Amino acid sequence: MTTESLIKSTSDLEKYFNNNSKRLIHKWKHYFDIYDRHFNKYRDKELVILEIGVFHGGSLQMWKDYFGDKVKIYGIDINPRCKSLEEDGIEILIGSQSDRDFLRSIKKSVPRPDILIDDGGHTMKQQITTYEELFDFVKDDGVYLCEDVHTSYQVALGGGFKRKGTFVEYSKNFIDWLNAYHSEQRGLKVSSFTKSVNSIHYYDSIVIVEKAVRQKPIDLKSGEASFDNDGFDENTYQVFKRKVRTIINLVLRFFRLPSF
Template sequence: MFSAIKLLIARRFPSLLQGSNRKFDSYAASRQEIKAFSNAAEREIEKLFYFHSGRCIHKWAHYLEVYEREFALLRGATIRFLEIGVSEGGSLELWRRYFGEKAIITGIDINPACRSRVDPPNKVRIGSQTDAGFLADVVEEMGGPLDVILDDGSHVASHILITFNLLFPRLRTGGLYVIEDMHTSYWAEIFGGGYRRKGTAVELGKTLVDDMHGWYHDNGQEQLDKTEIASVRFYDSILVIEKGNVAEPRHIKVGSDE
């Protein structure tokens, strides 16, 4: 959840993070809440998370239901899963246990220390999420196109958009592009956000909704062609874009007219 960029800034310029930290820290679960969450865990992803004893994982509690809803059908399959942002490496362990041994799972991060925060068969590659050549090499190594791309990287608005433009074309038809921690879209400090500010992940999602409905307006498509977007799903702080091969819609009438 905390990217290498944010950690570096926090160490060198802690005052810059005070505003966003106050917002963020106010949502931290208490020990009693964590115990209640773990006792109520029913979904497989919840059980794997709350009883995890490996490397540190830091997630919002409500993300777990989203993961189960979006990823459950992929369990046990030979999928190619790329996570941007490795942090302490715990989430890669979680994905391995959840998806199973057939999955090809790779994490990328700009922090060289993340090389040591992975166990085979998972892999970590060090580089920038805005480096086109680096990303292309990672996808090729994974045997792309990819099935799931999860951006939990810098959370900087401009980085998210660049990465989306570079990687969405490398997603298979039917694949999922997931952007996490979209609440940073509202935070100007560090992340380049702001309420309804153009260029954030939230505004990207809104644009894609318009693009998806390009069949019905004459304003063109700003981000993607309408044929590429099967669905755009908003959750609290998570955006899921399903890549499609969408045919021109047709309305159909059946039954007899009175």
């Protein structure tokens, strides 16, 4: 890649970061392209952003520069000194993201966000509590982003590979919930998540949930068939074999064993 093409491929967010002379920002390099991929459509529009984890206030300024004059930004941090980092278009609320009562009070004091970014304390409790209290608060066509989820693999913050209770393990349920319209089992039912989520994106250290009001999927066909009965007629033995296989798989499924 030439220097010229590299410059052209660099997102505006990364350009801002590389030339930042304002407040401190701390980000992994690969985050900028991810942000731009999911946030670009919101630029220069009426917009509300809620970011948990103010740090030194630099990312709030970065969002303000990136999204334009129509954005309203709310930051949340447990450090009371962060209140001094407020400026035009940026309001900061002080409280703990582990405190469910505090998070519930947020829903009464700020507008519903188009984008929610969890860049807070990164412990398992903080990430899961924040999701449980604030995911539904995000607008119906909004984006929920939890970053630094690599802490799900770090023991000091409660993590561990396939360890119960990590945010990564918790978020794997999202995949099932998204596909619940197709479930044949009572253990997986259509939920508010199923009806309100369009897609889930996993990146190194980031999980993004893009919302959209969603109805039950419609299965369609178009065009003329190339063969009668889809080109295959089952004989008596094949029908029997399929029924037996179905029964075996029902038993295996009950015990959550691999399919036959």
